[in-house]
Amino acid sequence: MAFSLHLLSLGEGATAHLESGGFIRSEPGVPHPDIQYHFLPSQVIDHGRVASTMEAYQVHVGPMRSTSVGWLKLKSTDPNDHPIIEPNYMSTERDIWEFRQCVKLTREIFAQKAFEKFRGPEIQPGNHVQSDKEIDAFIRQKADSAYHPSCTCKMGQLSDSTAVVDPQTKVIGVENLRVVDASIMPSVVSGNLNAPTIMIAEKAADIIKGLPSLQEKNVPVYKPKTLETQR
CATH class of the missing domain: 3.30.560.10 (Glucose Oxidase, domain 3)
Structure with missing residues (x-):
C-alpha cells in the first residue's frame, strides 16, 4: 500500500x-x-x-x-x-x-x-x-500484492491434507519430483524471501546428498524486555 x-x-x-x-x-x-x-x-x-x-x-x-x-x-x-x-x-x-x-x-x-x-x-x-x-x-x-508470494505449495507431514510436499521436499503422491522454493513455506515469514529461500535451497541440497542436519541445539532467541509494553 x-x-x-x-x-x-x-x-x-x-x-x-x-x-x-x-x-x-x-x-x-x-x-x-x-x-x-x-x-x-x-x-x-x-x-x-x-x-x-x-x-x-x-x-x-x-x-x-x-x-x-x-x-x-x-x-x-x-x-x-x-x-x-x-x-x-x-x-x-x-x-x-x-x-x-x-x-x-x-x-x-x-x-x-x-x-x-x-x-x-x-x-x-x-x-x-x-x-x-x-x-x-x-x-x-x-492495496495489492508485492513481490514476495509464498506458501502456495505447503510443506507438511503426510497426515496433513493441506500439505503439497513432505519434509524431504518431495511432492506427495508424485514420484521423482521435488519443489524447492518459497512456495513450500508452511507460513509467511516476517521479512523478505531471498535469504530464507537460499536457506531452503541449501537445506534441500543437503537432504538430497544425504548430509546430516546442521541445526544447533539450544540457540538463544532474543526477546525484548518491552515486548508487552511497547510497539
Whole structure:
C-alpha cells in the first residue's frame, strides 16, 4: 500500500529507491514484527507503470503475516492453461485491523519533528480520510500484492491434507519430483524471501546428498524486555 506526501526540498535525488526500510510491531505483545516499511525518495504509482506528476516522498507499508488464506487450483487438465488463483485478500478482521494500523502508524512517523522541513500536504490517503471506515475504503482501493508470494505449495507431514510436499521436499503422491522454493513455506515469514529461500535451497541440497542436519541445539532467541509494553 502506498502512502505519499509532497516533497518540499529541491534538487535531484542521487539515490536508488527503497534504501530505507524497517519492521515494527502493530501493538504491544505481538511476538514478531508484523508490519514492514519501504521508504522511497520519490513517488511510485502502480509499481512504476503510471508516471508521477509531482515531487514527493513515499512509504510502502503492509502487514507481514496476513491471516487471510487464499487458494490455487488447476483450471483444467491442459498444462498450458493458467491456474485459478484466489488470494482472498482481507477476508479476516485481523488483516483489516493491521492494514488500518499501517496507515495510522505511518502518519505517526511522518508527523515527527525530523520530517518538518520536508513535509508538505498528504497526497494519499489525504487528510480527508480519517475515520476507520474511510481508511478501510482507501486500503481496499489501493492495496495489492508485492513481490514476495509464498506458501502456495505447503510443506507438511503426510497426515496433513493441506500439505503439497513432505519434509524431504518431495511432492506427495508424485514420484521423482521435488519443489524447492518459497512456495513450500508452511507460513509467511516476517521479512523478505531471498535469504530464507537460499536457506531452503541449501537445506534441500543437503537432504538430497544425504548430509546430516546442521541445526544447533539450544540457540538463544532474543526477546525484548518491552515486548508487552511497547510497539
